[in-house]
Amino acid sequence: MHEAEMYRKEEDGSVTCALCSHRxxxxxxxxxxxxxxxxxxxxxxxxxxxxxxAEAIDPIEKKPLFHYxxxxxxxxxxxxxxxxxxxxxxxxxxxxxxxFSHLAFLKVEDAVARALASGCRSIAWTYNEPTIWxxxxxxxxxxxxxxxxxxxxxxxxxxxxxxxxxxxPHLEAYRVxxxxxxxxxxxxxxxxxLDPVLASTKQAYEAGMHVETVTLVxxxxxxxxxxxxxxxxxxxRELGPEVPMHFTAFHPDYHMRDTPATPVxxxxxxxxxxxxxxxxxxxxxxxxxxxxxxxxxHACGALLIERDAFHSRTVGLENGRCTACGETxxxxxxxxx
Numbered sequence: 001m002h003e004a005e006m007y008r009k010e011e012d013g014s015v016t017c018a019l020c021s022h023r024x025x026x027x028x029x030x031x032x033x034x035x036x037x038x039x040x041x042x043x044x045x046x047x048x049x050x051x052x053x054a055e056a057i058d059p060i061e062k063k064p065l066f067h068y069x070x071x072x073x074x075x076x077x078x079x080x081x082x083x084x085x086x087x088x089x090x091x092x093x094x095x096x097x098x099x100f101s102h103l104a105f106l107k108v109e110d111a112v113a114r115a116l117a118s119g120c121r122s123i124a125w126t127y128n129e130p131t132i133w134x135x136x137x138x139x140x141x142x143x144x145x146x147x148x149x150x151x152x153x154x155x156x157x158x159x160x161x162x163x164x165x166x167x168x169p170h171l172e173a174y175r176v177x178x179x180x181x182x183x184x185x186x187x188x189x190x191x192x193x194l195d196p197v198l199a200s201t202k203q204a205y206e207a208g209m210h211v212e213t214v215t216l217v218x219x220x221x222x223x224x225x226x227x228x229x230x231x232x233x234x235x236x237r238e239l240g241p242e243v244p245m246h247f248t249a250f251h252p253d254y255h256m257r258d259t260p261a262t263p264v265x266x267x268x269x270x271x272x273x274x275x276x277x278x279x280x281x282x283x284x285x286x287x288x289x290x291x292x293x294x295x296x297x298h299a300c301g302a303l304l305i306e307r308d309a310f311h312s313r314t315v316g317l318e319n320g321r322c323t324a325c326g327e328t329x330x331x332x333x334x335x336x337x
Contacts, residue, residue, distance in 0.1 A: 002049035004037050005135055006163050013042045020083045020131050020158045021196035033191075034132040035098050036081040049136050051103035053094045054078035054127045057118050059310040063154050064285055066295060067244050067331030068173045068210045069122060070305055071312050074152060075115035077106070078127025079136075084156050085191035086179070087255040088218060095128045096254075108140045112147055122150030122172070131159040134167070141170035156190075157197035164200055164207075174204035174211045180222035181231040189221065198234065205239045210331050212244040214285070217262050217270060219250070228270050232277035241278045242298070242330035247271060248285030268292070280330075299327035 006019040017024045017032050024032035026039040036048045058076045060069050080103060082095035089095050115123050123144045125137045130153050141151040150172045157176040159167075178201065180186065183194045205211045213235060217223050228247075235243055247270040249262040267284045271292050274282035280298035284290050288309045295305040297316070302324035304317040316323045320332040 001040075001045045001047070002135060004044040004046040006160070006166070007037075007044040009042055013039075015039050015042065015044045017044060018160055019134055019163050021160055021193070021200075022083055022158070023160070032083075033085075034081045034083040034129070036079070036132050046133075046135050047100065048079050048081065048103065048133060050105050050107065051079060051100060052077055052106050053080050053103055055104075055106070055114075057120060058124070058126075059312070060122065060124075060152075061307060061312055062310045063124060063126060063152065063175050064214065064246055064248075064283070065152065065173060065175050065210075065212055066246075066283060066305070066307075067212065067281065067329070068152070069150055070295075070317075070332065071314060072121040073119065074122040074124040074150075075111070075118055075120040076124045076126050077111065078125070079103075079130075079133045080128060081132055082129045082156075083132055083158055083192075084129065087189050088216070088250065088253060088259070090251070090253045091127055092254045108136070108143055111140055112143045112149065115144065115149055116147060120149070122152055124152035124154055126152070126154035129156055129158075131155060131163065134163060138167055138170060141167065145170055145172075156192075157200045158192055159200050160196075161199070161203060164203055168204075168207045168209070171204075171209060174201070174209045176201050176204070176211065176213055178213050178215055178231060180215070181227045181234070182222070185222050198238070202238050205243070211239060212246065212331075214246040214248060215270075216248050216250050217267060218256075219260055219262055219266060221259070223262075223266050223270070225269065225273060228273050229277060232274045232279050232282075236278045240330075241280045243279075244281040244283060244331070245274055245279050246283045246285045247274070249287050251286070262286075264290070295329075297322040297325060297327055297329065300325040304329060 284292040
């Protein structure tokens with residue numbers, strides 16, 4: 001068993017976990033909300049250290065990341081468990097599972113070696129929430145960076161400031177879900193709160209990570225135009241107009257199979273609002289062959305990258321600059337700053 005980090009032992013034998021913003025108080029023999037950190041006789045253990053549920057070579061655009069190492073592949077790993085309880089989760093088979101019996105063990109050094117051998121430019125921790133895999137991802141990220149690989153968290157953003165600070169030297173890209181811009185949605189749909197997500201996103205940006213946001217737009221639940229406008233204003237004000245925002249289509253799944261899929265017109269409205277509020281790079285997702293998947297220069301409007309599904313073709317970008325006007329395109333060369 002691997003002892004967890006980021007926790008405090010209490011006098012009564014319980015522990016307080018400081019890894020995610022739930023800050024679970026865990027009694028003897030119990031697990032935290034994530035389901036993968038367990039108190040055994042006053043010591044907190046990371047039950048899934050080194051245990052993987054999924055391994056794949058993905059286009060970086062699948063995460064989605066459009067301004068970080070575009071056109072490359074990323075070695076993607078997933079574990080099991082989650083600190084959210086999203087009713088619409090599209091990876092619920094692993095995120096909401098407590099069955100560890102099928103998991104394979106993968107050493108940190110072997111994972112990095114596989115990433116290098118596959119020709120990938122980065123490693124992404126994805127499919128379920130990487131925050132709860134902290135010890136494993138931190139060790140792997142440090143080794144990956146030393147070998148010249150990029151590192152990516154695909155996250156719900158519910159990490160604590162101290163845990164994110166520990167990851168910061170080793171993490172290049174922070175692809176964060178901002179699931180809605182109301183706390184009510186987070187409480188009733190995800191079992192969490194909005195403010196910690198915003199705080200971690202701002203912390204990652206200010207630390208120099210490449211940040212892109214994703215909002216899965218669910219009809220009648222988080223698609224109110226004024227809420228979308230407030231979200232866009234927050235991104236522009238607190239992060240910057242250059243931060244890419246992805247608005248993606250919902251499809252019925254898990255406990256929300258009776259909720260209709262997102263009409264393209266609703267996504268296009270989100271895209272238009274983002275443009276109105278000064279977002280330079282808004283994108284639409286889960287709607288393939290749509291022009292709002294392409295990247296255009298924010299300065300002159302020239303086409304830089306064409307995309308269809310998860311495939312991309314660079315047409316007007318060289319060394320991170322627009323070939324038409326010479327403007328530097330934020331994020332295209334990797335880590336900011």
